[in-house]
Amino acid sequence: MSDLTLPVLDLSLLDQGPDAAARFRDELRAATHDVGFFYLTGTGVSPELEARLLQAAKDFFALPEADKLAIENVTSPHFRGYTRVGGERTQGRVDWREQIDIGPEREAITDPDGPGYNRLVGPNLWPAAQPELKDVVSEWHDRLTGIARKLLRAWALALGAEEQYFDRHFGDPQTLIKIVRYPSKDDPTPQSPRPLHAAPGRDAEPPAAWAQGVGAHKDSGVLTLLWVEPGKGGLQVERDGEWVDAPPVPGAFVVNIGELLEYATQGYLTATNHRVISPTFPDERISVPFFFNPALDARLPTIDLPADLAAEARGVSQDPTNPIHATYGENALKSRLRAHPDVAERWHPDLVAARTAS
Ligand SMILES: O=C(O)CCC(=O)C(=O)O
Numbered sequence: 001m002s003d004l005t006l007p008v009l010d011l012s013l014l015d016q017g018p019d020a021a022a023r024f025r026d027e028l029r030a031a032t033h034d035v036g037f038f039y040l041t042g043t044g045v046s047p048e049l050e051a052r053l054l055q056a057a058k059d060f061f062a063l064p065e066a067d068k069l070a071i072e073n074v075t076s077p078h079f080r081g082y083t084r085v086g087g088e089r090t091q092g093r094v095d096w097r098e099q100i101d102i103g104p105e106r107e108a109i110t111d112p113d114g115p116g117y118n119r120l121v122g123p124n125l126w127p128a129a130q131p132e133l134k135d136v137v138s139e140w141h142d143r144l145t146g147i148a149r150k151l152l153r154a155w156a157l158a159l160g161a162e163e164q165y166f167d168r169h170f171g172d173p174q175t176l177i178k179i180v181r182y183p184s185k186d187d188p189t190p191q192s193p194r195p196l197h198a199a200p201g202r203d204a205e206p207p208a209a210w211a212q213g214v215g216a217h218k219d220s221g222v223l224t225l226l227w228v229e230p231g232k233g234g235l236q237v238e239r240d241g242e243w244v245d246a247p248p249v250p251g252a253f254v255v256n257i258g259e260l261l262e263y264a265t266q267g268y269l270t271a272t273n274h275r276v277i278s279p280t281f282p283d284e285r286i287s288v289p290f291f292f293n294p295a296l297d298a299r300l301p302t303i304d305l306p307a308d309l310a311a312e313a314r315g316v317s318q319d320p321t322n323p324i325h326a327t328y329g330e331n332a333l334k335s336r337l338r339a340h341p342d343v344a345e346r347w348h349p350d351l352v353a354a355r356t357a358s
């Protein structure tokens with residue numbers, strides 16, 4: 001395994017005059033053309049806020065199991081709430097992590113003739129026993145939305161588009177915050193994996209030994225700002241067919257782009273496969289990915305790249321097992337149905353059947 005040092009970019013350069021800002025944009029373009037991943041410092045997120053978020057995450061996972069299961073995601077048609085260890089899949093294999101998924105707080109849309117992705121719209125499920133979770137998540141959401149918008153404006157300019165390109169096409173962002181805990185697979189504490197609940201054609205629940213922290217995948221949206229508990233390795237990024245470690249850097253986010261940004265740049269920017277290796281007992285690892293994505297019905301038009309950049313656009317990755325849909329809602333629904341087959345089966349059998357048939 002080789003050591004990739006992801007590029008480190010300092011967001012505060014954008015506020016240090018035109019030359020510094022231009023340097024940031026060049027570095028941003030290079031990093032996301034070459035690797036698709038980088039570390040971002042200078043974001044202004046305070047260590048106090050990070051500490052509050054980490055504490056809230058730990059408190060949530062330490063709640064009695066019954067409190068967590070009271071908001072289990074199988075009770076939400078909108079893929080919100082708590083996923084227990086073993087309740088999620090990537091590439092058909094079980095992920096050994098538990099998490100809470102939080103999206104925009106909306107009322108469900110009841111329109112049977114509307115697009116399937118409307119079913120992603122709905123209320124969150126919050127733990128009754130931890131009212132403060134909502135406050136810290138809401139503050140985190142607002143801070144990171146500001147950072148994401150700043151980055152996207154820098155990308156737009158770096159790609160030869162007008163600065164507001166993404167603002168204009170995003171609509172009301174469909175953000176997703178996941179608070180995730182990766183236990184060790186050797187942790188003797190029962191992790192209450194989902195009882196046998198195999199999808200058609202799927203075998204019984206595989207043992208933990210077969211599971212993964214989270215399996216190799218590309219993020220389905222535009223931009224991910226990942227916060228990782230200090231000192232906790234495990235994230236790996238695929239580079240030239242090899243897995244390379246991307247350990248957390250103090251005070252930095254790990255940033256990566258998703259399939260939609262690759263699509264909008266016709267492969268000039270690259271969405272990169274990544275995965276998480278489970279920690280070794282007695283360690284565990286907490287992370288909080290923030291996915292900044294456009295409205296479900298948004299379709300990012302292809303950016304008209306300057307000739308020198310267009311010459312280096314590789315085209316969009318073609319993988320028959322993972323088609324990339326231009327409308328964000330379609331792409332998001334694809335990954336939600338795939339990751340949570342039990343939610344899909346219980347609430348959306350018609351969508352599953354339509355997909356199996358096509
Ligand atoms: O937990 C991590 O470090 C990464 C998680 C991730 O890639 C994802 O949830 O999409």
Ligand SMILES: [Fe+2]
Nearest residue numbers: 217218219274
């Ligand atoms: Fe990811």
